[in-house]
Amino acid sequence: MQEKILVIMNTVLDNRTKEKLTSITPEMHLRNDIGFDSLDLAELTVRIEAEYDIDIFEDGIVNTVGEILQKLENK
Amino acid sequence: MSIFLKDIDNERLVNWDFLIDDINNTSIYNPYCKSADYYTVFKHIILSLLIDEEIILLDSDFTESELINLTGHSDFAEFIKPVDKSTVPILGNRKELIEKLSNPSENWKITLYTSGTTGIPKKVSHDFKSITRFVKVSERNEKNIWGFAYNPTHMAGIQVFFQALLNGNSIIRLFGLDTKEIYTEITNNGITNISATPTFYRLLLPCNETFPSVKRITSGGEKFNKNTFKQMNQVFPNAKITNVYASTEAGTLFASQNDIFSVRPEYESLIHFENNELLIHSSLMGRTETKIDDWYNTGDVIEIVSKNPMKFRFVNRKSEMINVGGYKVNPLEVEEAILALTGIKNVHVYSKSNSVLGNIICCEVVANSNQITESSIRTFLQSKIQEFKIPRIIRFVDELSTTRTGKLKRN
Numbered sequence: 001m002q003e004k005i006l007v008i009m010n011t012v013l014d015n016r017t018k019e020k021l022t023s024i025t026p027e028m029h030l031r032n033d034i035g036f037d038s039l040d041l042a043e044l045t046v047r048i049e050a051e052y053d054i055d056i057f058e059d060g061i062v063n064t065v066g067e068i069l070q071k072l073e074n075k
Numbered sequence: 076m077s078i079f080l081k082d083i084d085n086e087r088l089v090n091w092d093f094l095i096d097d098i099n100n101t102s103i104y105n106p107y108c109k110s111a112d113y114y115t116v117f118k119h120i121i122l123s124l125l126i127d128e129e130i131i132l133l134d135s136d137f138t139e140s141e142l143i144n145l146t147g148h149s150d151f152a153e154f155i156k157p158v159d160k161s162t163v164p165i166l167g168n169r170k171e172l173i174e175k176l177s178n179p180s181e182n183w184k185i186t187l188y189t190s191g192t193t194g195i196p197k198k199v200s201h202d203f204k205s206i207t208r209f210v211k212v213s214e215r216n217e218k219n220i221w222g223f224a225y226n227p228t229h230m231a232g233i234q235v236f237f238q239a240l241l242n243g244n245s246i247i248r249l250f251g252l253d254t255k256e257i258y259t260e261i262t263n264n265g266i267t268n269i270s271a272t273p274t275f276y277r278l279l280l281p282c283n284e285t286f287p288s289v290k291r292i293t294s295g296g297e298k299f300n301k302n303t304f305k306q307m308n309q310v311f312p313n314a315k316i317t318n319v320y321a322s323t324e325a326g327t328l329f330a331s332q333n334d335i336f337s338v339r340p341e342y343e344s345l346i347h348f349e350n351n352e353l354l355i356h357s358s359l360m361g362r363t364e365t366k367i368d369d370w371y372n373t374g375d376v377i378e379i380v381s382k383n384p385m386k387f388r389f390v391n392r393k394s395e396m397i398n399v400g401g402y403k404v405n406p407l408e409v410e411e412a413i414l415a416l417t418g419i420k421n422v423h424v425y426s427k428s429n430s431v432l433g434n435i436i437c438c439e440v441v442a443n444s445n446q447i448t449e450s451s452i453r454t455f456l457q458s459k460i461q462e463f464k465i466p467r468i469i470r471f472v473d474e475l476s477t478t479r480t481g482k483l484k485r486n
Contacts, residue, residue, distance in 0.1 A: 015453060015467070031253050038278055038400055042402050042431040043467040057430040058305070 001072060005065070008047045012040050027067030034065075048072075077169070082113045082248040083256065089114055091169040091243070091291045098122060099165050100173075104158050108228075109142075111135035113248055116227045117236060121172075124203070125163055132228040136461050145188055145198070169243050177212075177241060179203045187228060189403070199230075205360075207237050210457045216242040219236075222257075222266055224271035224422035231295065231401075233272050253278055261286050269293070271304060272401030274432055280306045287313050293330075295319040295401075313478065320375075320389065328355065338385045348387075353377050366481040400432040402463045409436065409466065412459045416452060418444030423475045424466060432433045439475055
């Protein structure tokens, strides 16, 4: 699943001509480490929802890669 | 030292004395102002008032083709003119500056551009009275420190700017900073007032700390969700939270402590409801190029809660404008931009509701060339329209989905 999330994140980054990631770790902060802004986070949630049928930001903004993975695992 | 503006993104820390010296020493003026530097924009607005010239604010991220569409020019160097020093008084201090600014000539106007409903953004001008209608100058506000959380060339940002300016307050930029920086700026500068969109507040949450310096929080531009409201109360325990209704055409009109708005007695005769839509009287409006009748239909659908006193709640917007985190996007303008790319046969731009931004822009594209890819569309649009208008989800289809009446579906 982590691999798939990496692919989705790279699609979002690439769409804004931002630098792609080679790997992700649970500690990584979506905004401070990866550099997502609100437009990117909005796109990220749509793409993850299309894949996993869950809106990761439904109950408020999550901050790290680990929090996303946890939401998807608890589904 | 008394701060006029702190903007860490542009590495600016400007005190009032520096501002006054800088204005006293400025010898040229250009009515067109397009800059990503907040100080440049603010100084420009102040100078325009002092020399009694129109100021035209352009978003710093407008593309060349947007500029040509809007103004007929892509370069504004030819509009630079000297400042007539004989008519401008040399200012001594902050008090003198504010006094001078509080009594401007009736000819002064500020012009900005807003997404029009017809596909082309439209020009809206305000005079001093209409732009500062809701500014409250009082001793109580003298010590306020503003967290500036809007684009400085948009209506909401200009209103916050005037509220801070005319009270001689400090402005601390928060817009566009990351969450950590925003919280650091609030604490380090003892920010007391913040006005922002619900999206801005949503992105600050969740947060385990509290920020007692903040006394007043204003939110406007889109619906404020109850959950966000509750969390905000915990993070800012001393803040009174207010919702406002505002538009570029009219500025701030109503304020409320929850989602029910009441009408102040002096405005009762200037607003009017027809088929549950909100109409406002032309005397409350800025000047637009298109002539408006006595009553302007805002396109906002309301539900009346009580008639006497008049209280109402906003239900939704009838117009097709898409609200992306407080920015209004006209789907027709985006469609027009995409259709300009060779190889695009047809396109349909629509919104999808989104937990981060309220809505995001999506589109369906019918291409008649296999050269067209998602990234070729994006690259093309980056030179045509502002970033927040570019669809985040692009789907390639053989034909567009339409409604039974043959109209394109927007939702």
